[in-house]
Amino acid sequence: MAPTAKSNGKTITDSAISSKIPATANPLAEEPSQIASNINYHAKFGPHFSPFKFEPEQAYYATADSVRDRLIQQWNETYLHFHKENPKQTYYLSMEYLQGRALTNAIGNLNVQCAYADALNKLGHQLEEITEQEKDAALGNGGLGRLASCFLDSMATLNLPAWGYGLRYRYGLFKQRIAEDGQEETAEDWLEKFSPWEVVRHDVVYPVRFFGRVHVNPDGS
Numbered sequence: 456m457a458p459t460a461k462s463n464g465k466t467i468t469d470s471a472i473s474s475k476i477p478a479t480a481n482p483l484a485e486e487p488s489q490i491a492s493n494i495n496y497h498a499k500f501g502p503h504f505s506p507f508k509f510e511p512e513q514a515y516y517a518t519a520d521s522v523r524d525r526l527i528q529q530w531n532e533t534y535l536h537f538h539k540e541n542p543k544q545t546y547y548l549s550m551e552y553l554q555g556r557a558l559t560n561a562i563g564n565l566n567v568q569c570a571y572a573d574a575l576n577k578l579g580h581q582l583e584e585i586t587e588q589e590k591d592a593a594l595g596n597g598g599l600g601r602l603a604s605c606f607l608d609s610m611a612t613l614n615l616p617a618w619g620y621g622l623r624y625r626y627g628l629f630k631q632r633i634a635e636d637g638q639e640e641t642a643e644d645w646l647e648k649f650s651p652w653e654v655v656r657h658d659v660v661y662p663v664r665f666f667g668r669v670h671v672n673p674d675g676s
Contacts, residue, residue, distance in 0.1 A: 476577060482524035487573035494521045494574060503649070514580045515558070515588035518571065519651035522561050527654070537616045545610065545617035549603035551595025552621055557652045559586050564611075592652075593627025593645040 478499045479492040498517035499506045505513075537544070554560070562568045572582040594600065603619070610617040627643030 482521075482528060484521075485567075485570065487570050487577060490521065490567075490570055490574035491577040493524070494518050494578060497521055509578065509580075511580060511584055512588050514575065514578065515585045516651050518575065518585055519558055519589075522558060522565070522567075522571070523651060525565055525567075526561060542616050545615060547603070547606060547610075547617060547619045549595075549599070549619070549621050551597075551600035552592070552604045552607075552619070553595040553597070553600030554592055554604040556586060556589045556591065558589050590645045590647075592650065593643045594621060594624055596628050 476488075476491050476495045478496040479489075480496045481489050481493045484490045484493050494514070494517045497520040498504070498509055498513055501517060501520060503513070503516050562571050568582070575582050575585055595603070603621075607617070607619045625646060627645055629640040630643045632639050632641065
């Protein structure tokens, strides 16, 4: 039996989705049908999941890859513009950022929320359902982290040449769960699979050195 996806109370098989929506790479698509084709392209040719399933989790990653195409294009244009103009730039350093869900923020800032909602509907999913699949980036907690993210959003809105720098925490602070014996704390493994918003820059690498000495006592401490 083929896997299914639900849309407006109806059940659509993955094979039906594939036959109706072509898998075509179109990073700058504007129309919902073109966006749906680009999402389907990432779902079928991305290395992250089986091409025979299109469940909400896979739909989220394919949608995020599609949105990231647009962000990278604008990112490159912005970088080239400031490289040409050579203005003074702001470098914002923070130990934490509380940025919220990137997918919702990105499609809102790109003003393509309605188009992506229609595109996902064509693929048998709802935008609200897909955005719920994203784990919050465990890069901060509380007011300071939120303030740092708001500063970056403000500088981007004002078209200021600014960069934000911080630490990529593999694990967040911790997450709590209630067990039979009481409350337990476990690691916040937000990168259990991967983050589609991370861009690895192998061409920009700097060594970080830690100086000092380590003394090992006879007891192993």
